[in-house]
Amino acid sequence: MKKRHELTRDDANQLIELFHTYHETILTEWLNSASISDDDPYRDEITINGGHTIRLIVAYINDPNTQLIEQLTKKIARERVEAEVGIGEFISNINLGRSIIYRVFSRIDISEASQMKYLLVVNDFFDLYMYHSITEYTRVKDSIINNKTRFIQEMHSDRLSILGQVAASFAHEFRNPLTSIKGFIQMIEKEATPETATYFTIIQQELESLEKKITQFLYLSKMKGLDDQSEYFSLDQVVKGMLEFLYPRFLDENINVNHEIESGLEMYGVEEQIKQVLLNILNNAVEELTEIEVDRMVKVRAHQEGDLIHLNISNNGPMIPEHLLEDIFEPFISTKQLGTGLGLSVCKQIVEKHKGTIQVLSTDNETSFSITFPKPSKKGEHHDNNDSLQCK
Ligand SMILES: Nc1ncnc2c1ncn2[C@@H]1O[C@H](COP(=O)(O)OP(=O)(O)O)[C@@H](O)[C@H]1O
Numbered sequence: 464m465k466k467r468h469e470l471t472r473d474d475a476n477q478l479i480e481l482f483h484t485y486h487e488t489i490l491t492e493w494l495n496s497a498s499i500s501d502d503d504p505y506r507d508e509i510t511i512n513g514g515h516t517i518r519l520i521v522a523y524i525n526d527p528n529t530q531l532i533e534q535l536t537k538k539i540a541r542e543r544v545e546a547e548v549g550i551g552e553f554i555s556n557i558n559l560g561r562s563i564i565y566r567v568f569s570r571i572d573i574s575e576a577s578q579m580k581y582l583l584v585v586n587d588f589f590d591l592y593m594y595h596s597i598t599e600y601t602r603v604k605d606s607i608i609n610n611k612t613r614f615i616q617e618m619h620s621d622r623l624s625i626l627g628q629v630a631a632s633f634a635h636e637f638r639n640p641l642t643s644i645k646g647f648i649q650m651i652e653k654e655a656t657p658e659t660a661t662y663f664t665i666i667q668q669e670l671e672s673l674e675k676k677i678t679q680f681l682y683l684s685k686m687k688g689l690d691d692q693s694e695y696f697s698l699d700q701v702v703k704g705m706l707e708f709l710y711p712r713f714l715d716e717n718i719n720v721n722h723e724i725e726s727g728l729e730m731y732g733v734e735e736q737i738k739q740v741l742l743n744i745l746n747n748a749v750e751e752l753t754e755i756e757v758d759r760m761v762k763v764r765a766h767q768e769g770d771l772i773h774l775n776i777s778n779n780g781p782m783i784p785e786h787l788l789e790d791i792f793e794p795f796i797s798t799k800q801l802g803t804g805l806g807l808s809v810c811k812q813i814v815e816k817h818k819g820t821i822q823v824l825s826t827d828n829e830t831s832f833s834i835t836f837p838k839p840s841k842k843g844e845h846h847d848n849n850d851s852l853q854c855k
Pocket residue numbers: 743747748751778780781782783791796797798799801802803804805806807808830
């Protein structure tokens with residue numbers, strides 16, 4: 464902040480005297496020309512603030528103490544924001560105050576030299592006054608905008624969580640009848656004729672796929688999953704098993720699978736959940752690869768490095784649009800007509816429950832999901848994070 468122009472004591476006294484004499488004139492002229500709306504809730508305050516400002520100039524001439532300026536401008540700026548006065552009008556009314564003081568002083572019979580000295584000090588005051596007013600005005604405005612943004616975000620996440628809860632209770636309601644249907648189907652399957660036997664297989668498959676979808680909903684809403692007992696297992700076996708399981712599908716869709724999976728990748732966690740992660744990502748890869756005609760390829764890499772197990776699953780399907788990338792792990796984000804948009808959000812939840820990370824990279828040639836898991840501490844060691852692995 465620049466320094467105030469110096470005044471001798473005599474000059475200061477004369478300037479103060481002038482403000483005392485012309486206090487009312489300045490104030491009236493300012494009120495008459497300022498743009499103040501009739502329904503301004505602070506109409507009366509404005510007159511008082513005008514008076515305060517003139518007294519503040521006097522105080523400033525005596526002692527260039529900026530703290531007082533800060534206090535008054537804070538109050539005024541807040542009132543202006545509340546009265547919904549735009550920043551343009553606010554600044555113009557402050558500048559008007561400055562011009563009116565110039566105008567009144569130009570009519571007074573004092574030497575030009577004194578006039579010059581006085582106006583320089585008045586100018587210094589208004590520079591400071593303007594600086595603090597605008598700083599405070601923008602600060603108050605910013606905080607209003609921030610609060611509104613936060614409110615909108617909270618509303619959004621509340622809605623998501625309600626949606627999640629609704630989905631979860633539906634899913635829960637569906638699971639019980641599904642279990643009894645499965646049971647009874649198994650009972651009457653024994654009586655199947657050779658013609659009807661294939662129907663039973665289809666019914667079983669469809670029921671299983673329904674059950675898996677419901678399980679995904681439940682994972683998402685943090686309700687207890689089916690198999691959530693943590694134990695040691697071999698990740699390489701699980702990955703290889705999953706690739707074998709999906710082999711018919713890869714074959715069907717003409718997809719080449721290339722894998723480099725290190726042996727001995729021991730992990731601690733819930734095997735069924737890790738299978739779910741693999742299945743969701745590989746399913747997405749297959750679904751995306753149907754978009755390209757030739758050279759469909761899925762690559763799976765798994766290895767250990769230091770204290771981390773790295774798992775990478777990629778495909779050469781279409782690139783994920785940039786606007787989607789940021790939200791792809793959020794629930795209900797899907798570009799598919801019949802997609803639930805839950806697959807990846809379930810993956811993220813499961814990976815994070817296993818204290819791992821999941822990331823996506825997508826280019827024109829390749830989309831790749833990279834997962835890391837911590838290498839488990841030695842078998843038999845005490846695990847107190849058992850619970851955190853369970854979907855509650
Ligand atoms: N390997 C991938 N390549 C390109 N896009 C993908 C890939 N995996 C997921 N996506 C995109 O992410 C979206 C969300 O996937 P997901 O959560 O599994 O839900 P869904 O499969 O039901 O759409 C998909 O709709 C798709 O647009």
